[in-house]
Amino acid sequence: MLIAHISDTHITNEVAFKSYAFDLIANEINTRPFDLVIHTGDVTNNGLREEYEHASYLIRKIEKPLIVVPGNHDARNVGYELFERYIGPLFGVHEFEDGVVIWVDSTIPDLSDGRIGGYKYKWLKAKLEEYSHKRIKIVAAHHHLVPLPDTGRERNVLFNAGDILDLLLSHEVTLYMCGHKHVPNVYRVEDLVVDNAGCTSCRKTRKGDVNSYNIVKITKDGVKVTIRRVTGEEQEKEHRPIKPKIFIPKGKRLLRIVQVAESNVSDRRYFRKKVLENAIKAINERYKPDIVIHCGDVVEKGIERFYEMAMEFYEKVKAEKLIVPGHNDITYLGYDLFKEYFGETEVIEKGDFVFIPILSAQYETQIGVVGRIGQKILKGLLEDFREKFRVVVMHHNLVPVPRARELGYLEDAGNVLKIITDQEAELTLTGHGGNAHAVKVEKTPIINAGSISWELHRDPFGNSFNLIDVYKDMVIAFEVQATWGSRKLLGMWKIKGEVPWL
Missing domain, CATH: 3.60.21.10 (Metallo-dependent phosphatases)
Known part of the structure; x- marks a missing residue:
């Protein structure tokens, strides 16, 4: 399974949007053998109708199966209703041969903060139980799950991130995909790979970085995430599942x-x-x-x-x-x-x-x-x-x-x-x-x-x-x-x- 993970395109008519970066990454995705593209939110910059109209045209340049998750910018100005009209559903499930992608709306209208609580939490839990038989389980949302480096003041991790992390670990989820903070990063938390994408086409990068997207390769041996920048620079991280899960200590306690x-x-x-x-x-x-x-x-x-x-x-x-x-x-x-x-x-x-x-x-x-x-x-x-x-x-x-x-x-x-x-x-x-x-x-x-x-x-x-x-x-x-x-x-x-x- 080969996935292109893009995020935070921030499509707008303003200078915040870098159209050349979007086109470069979209063209590159089209030339590679990706099975799926996942966009983890902030498709638009302000959730306005003209931005959604523009975005619905631009994302059709991606000639691969595409899942799009809403971000906090998409939910501005009641943009979450426009998202469903121009982009797609706020929640969803995509099955493939031996796996499943479950995406969920983590936005709170007019706030940068995120939450997967109440009915959304129950829905996610029910779907993880329904598809528990799948070998590969991927959950996608906009907001990050664990604190990220080089993002300034930490303030937008999911309000109930601890509950979500516990839920994903208990259901043996393979991969959590998100964006939001404009910083590419990969962590392994127990057997869960937490994959943060940077920003695909927004001017607001961190620490002088450039636009990027992540390439996720899932095999029976594990997960490899490659952060690929528009400059061609790549960083790879590969994670293999922990086996066995139960250990017996050797020697005396130290x-x-x-x-x-x-x-x-x-x-x-x-x-x-x-x-x-x-x-x-x-x-x-x-x-x-x-x-x-x-x-x-x-x-x-x-x-x-x-x-x-x-x-x-x-x-x-x-x-x-x-x-x-x-x-x-x-x-x-x-x-x-x-x-x-x-x-x-x-x-x-x-x-x-x-x-x-x-x-x-x-x-x-x-x-x-x-x-x-x-x-x-x-x-x-x-x-x-x-x-x-x-x-x-x-x-x-x-x-x-x-x-x-x-x-x-x-x-x-x-x-x-x-x-x-x-x-x-x-x-x-x-x-x-x-x-x-x-x-x-x-x-x-x-x-x-x-x-x-x-x-x-x-x-x-x-x-x-x-x-x-x-x-x-x-x-x-x-x-x-x-x-x-x-x-x-x-x-x-x-x-x-x-x-x-x-």
């Missing part, structure tokens, strides 16, 4: 981490004191970790009384501790109190392992940022400790978690995620969103902790902490219910290739 977050110690009724006491007792007596990592929101508000209460709990933890501040921790006087009670967050080395804390919390807001200097520090530390098992620790989540509305929680998540995956960090731990969740992006498992003792969480499993064991050849993560001690597997990931940290 490291045990207990990961906690959102204890939110306070005198409010939402703080479950007994649950935290029970969890700390279990951590000390049953799990006996080498290190306890708290990924932020130790206290509910940054006031001295709450910090004093928190110290009474966490000084009982027998293992070595690494605590990074969350957004709650630095409210009011919390910025100074955190350092007074828990000290500066510093890199910790333990034999072949190194723990790299990254500060992302900002004053009086849930939105975090690492910043350009912080990104350079992170990249430098990952390079400096390349011979060790590197664990990046931060508060804000890099990958959307289920049951949480994503709205730019980490402004520069795209660039931070790119640094971590490019440097092939062995593990990343986060603690925002109130729900335990874990996925592997490229070669890096990213594990988010739920709330250990705060009633206002989003986890059906209840208050919990994570238990992470590292072996020579694999990493295993469990979520542990903080009251009863029952466990749920979050993930297990094979460590492949050379391990310089041994």
